[in-house]
Each structure stands twice: as structure tokens, then as C-alpha cells.
Amino acid sequence: MSSTPAASHFDKAGFKLVREALRTAGLRGVDSDASSDMKRDASIFLTAQFRGGARTKTALLEALDRRSRLATAGAPFDHISKEGAIERWKDVGRR
Numbered sequence: 001m002s003s004t005p006a007a008s009h010f011d012k013a014g015f016k017l018v019r020e021a022l023r024t025a026g027l028r029g030v031d032s033d034a035s036s037d038m039k040r041d042a043s044i045f046l047t048a049q050f051r052g053g054a055r056t057k058t059a060l061l062e063a064l065d066r067r068s069r070l071a072t073a074g075a076p077f078d079h080i081s082k083e084g085a086i087e088r089w090k091d092v093g094r095r
Contacts, residue, residue: 020057
């Protein structure tokens, strides 16, 4: 049985919200100065944040800001994200 709540479902509205947050942060679109890798990583990160409960544009942008501050401070946020991804993978039947 999965411990992932039903509210974590990523639907069309969630996709639009993540896309809007990415655009606001300058991480979406051809006019963005961000690299393709940076855009992809931000998209994956915000999708995970949405599934984790961040359901407003403000909450998503704050999460992105926290991630950015941690990265510039040298905090190992990637390590935490990888552990979380492994746990989610185990939890949903290794699909």
C-alpha cells in the first residue's frame, strides 16, 4: 500500500500551476536565459513540490527560492532529494 496521499495526483491544473511558476521564475520559455538542464531540473523539482503539497504559485516559488539559497550556501539538497526519490520509488512498487 502506498503512503502517497491521493491529493498528490498531478493533473492538468497542477501542470499549469508548475508551468506558471517556472515562467514567473524565468525558468521556462525560449526567452529564458537559463540552460535547458536548469529548466528541466527546476521543472522536476517543482513537480515534486506540488506532489508534496505545495499547491499555490507562491508556495512553489518559495520552494524554488529556498532551493536556490541552499545551493548557494553549499547545502547538500541533492542528497536529500535523491533519498526521497528512492523512498518514493520503493513506496510505489518500484515502477
